[in-house]
Amino acid sequence: MYSKTIPTGFPKGFLWGGATAANQVEGAWNVDGKGLTTAEVVKRAADRQKLTMNAVTQESLQAAIADQTETLYPKRRGVDFYHHYKEDIALFAEMGFKAYRLSIAWARIFPKGDEATPNEAGLKFYDDVFAECHKYGIEPVVTISHYEMPLGLTLKQNGWASRATIANFTRYTEVLFKRYKGIVKYWLTFNEINASTWGFMGTGAVDSDLDAAAQTQLRYQALHHEFVASALAVQQCHQIDPAAKIGCMLARMQTYPNTPNPADVRAAQLQDQLNLFFTDVQVRGEYPEYMNRYFADNGVTLQLAPDDEAILKAGKVDYLSFSYYMSTVTSADDNIEKASGNLNMGGKNPYLKASDWGWQIDPVGLRLSLNEFWDRYRVPLFIVENGLGAADQLTADGKVHDEYRIDYLRLHIEQMKEAIKDGVDLMGYTTWGPIDLISASTSEMSKRYGFIYVDQDDDGQGSLKRIRKDSFDWYKKVIASNGEDL
Numbered sequence: 001m002y003s004k005t006i007p008t009g010f011p012k013g014f015l016w017g018g019a020t021a022a023n024q025v026e027g028a029w030n031v032d033g034k035g036l037t038t039a040e041v042v043k044r045a046a047d048r049q050k051l052t053m054n055a056v057t058q059e060s061l062q063a064a065i066a067d068q069t070e071t072l073y074p075k076r077r078g079v080d081f082y083h084h085y086k087e088d089i090a091l092f093a094e095m096g097f098k099a100y101r102l103s104i105a106w107a108r109i110f111p112k113g114d115e116a117t118p119n120e121a122g123l124k125f126y127d128d129v130f131a132e133c134h135k136y137g138i139e140p141v142v143t144i145s146h147y148e149m150p151l152g153l154t155l156k157q158n159g160w161a162s163r164a165t166i167a168n169f170t171r172y173t174e175v176l177f178k179r180y181k182g183i184v185k186y187w188l189t190f191n192e193i194n195a196s197t198w199g200f201m202g203t204g205a206v207d208s209d210l211d212a213a214a215q216t217q218l219r220y221q222a223l224h225h226e227f228v229a230s231a232l233a234v235q236q237c238h239q240i241d242p243a244a245k246i247g248c249m250l251a252r253m254q255t256y257p258n259t260p261n262p263a264d265v266r267a268a269q270l271q272d273q274l275n276l277f278f279t280d281v282q283v284r285g286e287y288p289e290y291m292n293r294y295f296a297d298n299g300v301t302l303q304l305a306p307d308d309e310a311i312l313k314a315g316k317v318d319y320l321s322f323s324y325y326m327s328t329v330t331s332a333d334d335n336i337e338k339a340s341g342n343l344n345m346g347g348k349n350p351y352l353k354a355s356d357w358g359w360q361i362d363p364v365g366l367r368l369s370l371n372e373f374w375d376r377y378r379v380p381l382f383i384v385e386n387g388l389g390a391a392d393q394l395t396a397d398g399k400v401h402d403e404y405r406i407d408y409l410r411l412h413i414e415q416m417k418e419a420i421k422d423g424v425d426l427m428g429y430t431t432w433g434p435i436d437l438i439s440a441s442t443s444e445m446s447k448r449y450g451f452i453y454v455d456q457d458d459d460g461q462g463s464l465k466r467i468r469k470d471s472f473d474w475y476k477k478v479i480a481s482n483g484e485d486l
């Protein structure tokens with residue numbers, strides 16, 4: 001008789017928590033020796049339909065460097081976590097966080113990206129942040145590069161478009177692994193590595209002067225350099241601190257065929273492959289065959305150094321982490337109705353509701369993705385971003401009643417539990433933006449995700465006071481019950 005126990009709920013030691021990125025929370029962009037980052041020179045443009053970062057030119061970068069105006073560049077001020085981290089981590093601890101995912105600003109450690117020695121004041125800041133986490137038993141989960149790099153590397157060698165950036169990155173990661181050995185147990189190399197095929201935010205490379213074919217070529221080559229850099233970092237991490245675990249990170253886009261028409265199903269399959277390609281390389285250690293066909297069809301010719309394939313093989317990650325916000329619809333027909341939102345997100349799904357920014361809310365899609373990842377890779381999974389961006393309002397009672405956020409999170413956690421019962425090995429869940437922060441795609445403050453409201457508007461006006469929203473108490477209860485009391 002075949003009889004096995006089905007898990008009943010979240011495992012013991014499950015890593016509940018929240019996630020932020022340096023360039024969206026820290027502020028203090030020119031303090032203690034820090035250099036400018038790519039994230040701090042791009043600003044929101046009027047056209048919300050596309051990621052404005054891609055319009056960046058060498059001239060606009062020069063203009064941004066000369067410009068000291070934080071108001072125009074909200075990512076330079078964040079929510080001043082740099083000076084509030086003790087208060088913020090205490091609030092995370094009050095909710096019972098077991099993990100806090102944060103990123104290190106590369107330009108705090110190497111201000112221009114290529115100095116011979118690291119900036120001690122930058123390292124010291126993260127010593128203090130990690131110590132503060134450990135004071136409360138919170139495990140830091142550290143992203144090494146979250147949508148930014150030292151601007152110096154863009155100016156000098158066009159970011160990841162240049163192979164030389166690999167050496168700058170591995171110098172940086174070596175410093176991190178040595179400094180934080182025994183202090184940081186969980187590392188991630190690149191946030192949403194698939195963003196490199198979308199442009200500047202991922203590659204740190206100016207390509208606005210190129211035609212579409214040349215841009216595609218540049219982005220896949222830049223991505224290849226990131227794959228190699230990531231695999232080298234995995235090897236370094238394993239050598240320097242064998243007890244630590246290091247993962248990759250993908251922006252997951254669960255996709256559905258628009259109809260059962262086989263042409264639509266095939267289009268959706270290709271779309272899914274183009275999303276899973278990144279984790280195929282980082283978890284399996286090699287490029288999947290279907291990408292050979294895709295590269296040939298799209299005129300991409302990758303330049304590989306002789307050792308690259310061996311490096312990828314030797315640099316397989318320990319776990320797979322991903323962000324999940326929404327699902328998409330794919331069709332063979334370009335004329336289907338598109339989802340309207342602030343990102344290019346495929347077809348409209350009539351069965352789903354969308355957030356105020358048009359992101360189609362799909363908790364069941366999370367269960368599908370978890371199952372697909374687990375079936376495909378058999379490595380532990382970690383949801384390191386999920387949440388609802390909303391235009392929260394402070395009410396007359398001085399509170400934020402964000403029951404819509406509670407509903408969103410509850411439905412997703414329920415589906416995580418289903419996936420665990422399906423047999424998926426899920427190690428943790430860090431919601432995006434546990435404290436309000438600057439949005440990655442809009443650079444606005446008013447797209448809020450937090451359990452903690454921050455009194456600051458889109459123009460940077462406000463007291464920066466931290467206020468607990470209704471979801472704060474709810475999440476506290478969820479964590480205390482290990483996901484049972486939803």
Ligand code: BGP
Pocket residue numbers: 021024147191192251323385389432438439440441442447
């Ligand atoms: C992910 C990024 C985050 C983040 C989040 C929400 O893609 O990793 O940095 O901000 O999405 O996106 P947005 O801020 O655009 O709402």
